[in-house]
Amino acid sequence: MPSIDITGMPEEQVEAIAKMAFGGDLGWHIGPFLLAVIIDGILFGIVSQQYITWWTFSNSSERKSYAYLTHYLIIASIAYTIFEISYGMHNFVYNFGKYRAFLEVNFPQVVPILGWITSAPVQIFYTERSFRLNGRNWYLVGLLGTLICASFGMTIWILVICQWISSELQAELIVQPVQSWQCLTLAIDLIITTSIGWGLYKSKTGWSDTNALVNKLMLITLETQLGPTILMLGFVIEFAISPPTTLGIFFEQLIPKFYVVGYLATLNSRVSLRRASQSVISAQQMTPPALMKQNSYNAGFGQLHQATVKIETETYTESYQLQNTPPGINRKPVIYEEAEISSPTQWVEHLEFTPNESQSQSTLVNNGLNIV
Structure with a gap:
């Protein structure tokens, strides 16, 4: 789309320009607006189910800081979903049939700051876990804290610059701030994922039980961090290739929910790990000792085994020849047939x-x- 300032133009002229910009391929240009609202609603349903699971099994025993963070994130998710629904209603209901509604920047300009409000607490949560896994590394905390604050500064900068933009047709004017925000967020996600994975890898021992648990935790870390990281990576690539397209709005609107889904999946994974551990212990208690599998370092990655210690014993037999007992002095040996x-x-x-x-x-x- 060309960079055009529509300030002061009549609505009919703006509508004609918007129709020229979006009317060529409605699915490609307008579809992302609708799909973002639909997928965000689906993700909110997933978040609600995860929150119910957490409330049922972990709320009573959860650390207060994590409990407060979880409640805050579910409130932020509700508010963000309300924002998404309002944006969808504005585009497809209240301005139905009007192309100029998709040129407005009133809603898109606040998406980065709303995303930071949701994603930054999750990033701080993972920063604390990475800090503990890497031997209380304060340099790592300082680096991640600086990047998170810089990301917040970029969202404020984007919000300020958008006050001087009349429509989406001038998206090229905010390319540098948006790319800076994208790169900072992507760097935070990559550093967190790498540091947590490295900390878990260093926790491996010679025991198959420990190694199997570490492997599961590494897989959980990868799964929970992979969603927002890949989404932000796609956003970076798309915005670098073609900044004015509306596909970037699709990625931008979905990123906050992916952070919340990954966070709640991390908390709820403890319940599944605890159940698996209890089932293994129950199975071991019901299995005769003769049928227990021998512990092995290499075989412990598939499933948990009972930790056993094999002791080899050797028996030595030593015999002595005893002398005949001498007869008593008052008795004579009598031989009987x-x-x-x-x-x-x-x-x-x-x-x-x-x-x-x-x-x-x-x-x-x-x-x-x-x-x-």
């Missing part, structure tokens, strides 16, 4: 006790043999 004692009953029948008064003890008599 097997036949003489083969019948225990006969032995008992002929066993008698006779007193021995001279030695004050008893003498056992058996078939004429005296055994003292």
Whole structure:
């Protein structure tokens, strides 16, 4: 679209210019306005379901700072969705059939600042987690904090410059501020994702349980950060190729909700990890020890196993030859034949006790043999 100042022009002339700008391909030029509102509504439904899940399972045990942040983000999401609906109603209901409505900058000029209000708290949340995972790295916090503040400055700059723009036809005048804001936001997302992934990677140990958990956390980090990062990357590429097109508005309007979806997905992932851990423990308690799988460093990436310690034992046997017991000094060894004692009953029948008064003890008599 050419850069045209429509200040002071009559409405009929502005309408003719807008029809020339958008009427060639309605789907390409006007479709992004409608799709942004529809997809934002779908994302708000996802956010609502995530918030209900968090409220059910984590609200009572959540840290106060995280709980306040979650409540704030859901309120900000509601306000942003109301803004999107108002923008859609303005374009497609109150100004139905009028092309000049899509040239107005009253709504688009506040999208960056509204997006920062929603995305900056999420970025601060991930900055705090990255700070702890990387050994309380204050340099990292300083870098990310500076970039977040600079991003806020860019949104204010865009809002100020838009006061001097009459329509979307002059979008080329804000290319540099918008690109600066885009690059700052993209840099923040990339640094956060990389630093959290690196911190988790350094947390790996030789235990398969720990490594499997770390791998899951790295995957969750990638999944939750991938949405807004890819969306902002697409916004940067599109705006660099063709700044005046309306496709950039589509990316710009969806970015805030993707941050909230990723944040709530991170919080709710703890519930699924806790359930998986409890199911593994229950399965291990019900499984006989003989059927437990041996722990392995390399095999622990697929699923969690019971941590086991294998102990090898060796038994040594040492034998000694004992000497024959010497006979007592008052006794003589008597050798009996097997036949003489083969019948225990006969032995008992002929066993008698006779007193021995001279030695004050008893003498056992058996078939004429005296055994003292």
